[in-house]
Amino acid sequence: MSTVTSPSFAPGQDPMLRRRRTPLVALVGVAAVALGVAAAVCYGAGIGGWVLMLVMAAFLYLVGAFAVVNRIEGRRAARDRTWSTLIASAFILALVPLVSVVWTLISKGAERFDANFFSTSLNNIGARDPDGGAVHAIIGTLEQVAIAAAITIPLGVAAAIYIVEYGRGKFTTLIRFFVDVMTGIPSIVAGLFILSFWVLLVSPIYNNGQPQFSGFAAALALSVLMLPTIVRSTEEMLRLVPAPLREGAYALGVPKWKTILRVVIPTALPGIITGIMLSIARAAGETAPVLLVAGGTAAVNINPFNNNQSSLSLFVFQQASDASRFAPPRAWTAALTLVALVLILTVVAKLFARRNRISR
Structure with a gap:
């Protein structure tokens, strides 16, 4: 009777960890290429500014990252990486307006954020008077x-x-x-x-x-x-x-x-x-x-x-x-x-x- 032997692994090593992983340098390279191509198309052809360049670079990165991960890890991992990137991008896009509002308020509101503003009113304050508070x-x-x-x-x-x-x-x-x-x-x-x-x-x-x-x-x-x-x-x-x-x-x-x-x-x-x-x-x-x-x-x-x-x-x-x-x-x-x-x-x-x- 023949017996089937299972592959041997090192002690404490999970077999799932032996699958190939996409190196970080490959994804960074894809991002750099996508940004370069988007910049060349937008500024070279004069069809848009930096906003269009970023949108095009993001799209090219998704396509390139999917192709690279699909080649190394398989289609399932490529789909997972694509959706993870989309979710992270949505979070960043939602965070940008909030950070922008907070930064604008702090940068422009700090000018009069002083004791005079919090201790006086606008009573008897003229148009040429820099004082006056709230x-x-x-x-x-x-x-x-x-x-x-x-x-x-x-x-x-x-x-x-x-x-x-x-x-x-x-x-x-x-x-x-x-x-x-x-x-x-x-x-x-x-x-x-x-x-x-x-x-x-x-x-x-x-x-x-x-x-x-x-x-x-x-x-x-x-x-x-x-x-x-x-x-x-x-x-x-x-x-x-x-x-x-x-x-x-x-x-x-x-x-x-x-x-x-x-x-x-x-x-x-x-x-x-x-x-x-x-x-x-x-x-x-x-x-x-x-x-x-x-x-x-x-x-x-x-x-x-x-x-x-x-x-x-x-x-x-x-x-x-x-x-x-x-x-x-x-x-x-x-x-x-x-x-x-x-x-x-x-x-x-x-x-x-x-x-x-x-x-x-």
């Missing part, structure tokens, strides 16, 4: 977003809890439908709604019959924009909570309301906070509602319920359209400040959610 806009943004969050977060989370845990039938479907409709409402429509309802109808009641602009009216408009985002994100996070967690609490005799407060919400809290921060970021960057119902001002107004109030987004809009040569640097610094505020709030919220999760 403390009035920072105060307005913080107050308006805080009031909007205080109104919207409990309402949005409660609506999501009702939809997921209690809602049944047509009423729940109607709520979800209106939330979806509100998601697509333009910000200027929300501002017009608060202008026609609160500023023109309600504010004259307590202001001797005269309409009154205020930061609170801007907060109401921002609440309209924040609500659908909070409801939809919270609803999705609550639906991701495993059913056995609820069933285990019910089996121990825990009431439903306490199960929601002590089990369901803490489990979904990180995702809920992420949705809340997305809504806050959107509200902080809105300009049209603040312009329509708060009016804007160059002086500090710490009372959100009386007189005009500004915000960082409105400050950026006004300074970007100002004819003064000192206005654009203020606009860039205000934009950088707005992004930094949102980043700080997001980091603090994430740390809070992480601490809450660990403490459980």
Whole structure:
């Protein structure tokens, strides 16, 4: 009887590691050739600039890399390498705009990122005055977003809890439908709604019959924009909570309301906070509602319920359209400040959610 002997390998050596690998120098060579050919075609024939050259070089590299890897490792490895390259390229393309925005904000916003900008307002600042800051806009943004969050977060989370845990039938479907409709409402429509309802109808009641602009009216408009985002994100996070967690609490005799407060919400809290921060970021960057119902001002107004109030987004809009040569640097610094505020709030919220999760 004949026996079949298996090939012998060195001790500890995986047989899969013995297959041929494409050397890195070959891929680098393919990239160099692709870039050279693309440059010769684009600049030699004068048919395009560096953008077309990079696109053509990327296409030629994919074709050349596929041919080389297919020759050395086989068709399956060549397809895998091609798709890996496409995925990496998509990631880089998605990252380029973000890096560009951050770099532009930092490079142009650093010019006025000083103590004067964060300690003064534009009150009594002329077109030829290089000073003047945005403390009035920072105060307005913080107050308006805080009031909007205080109104919207409990309402949005409660609506999501009702939809997921209690809602049944047509009423729940109607709520979800209106939330979806509100998601697509333009910000200027929300501002017009608060202008026609609160500023023109309600504010004259307590202001001797005269309409009154205020930061609170801007907060109401921002609440309209924040609500659908909070409801939809919270609803999705609550639906991701495993059913056995609820069933285990019910089996121990825990009431439903306490199960929601002590089990369901803490489990979904990180995702809920992420949705809340997305809504806050959107509200902080809105300009049209603040312009329509708060009016804007160059002086500090710490009372959100009386007189005009500004915000960082409105400050950026006004300074970007100002004819003064000192206005654009203020606009860039205000934009950088707005992004930094949102980043700080997001980091603090994430740390809070992480601490809450660990403490459980």
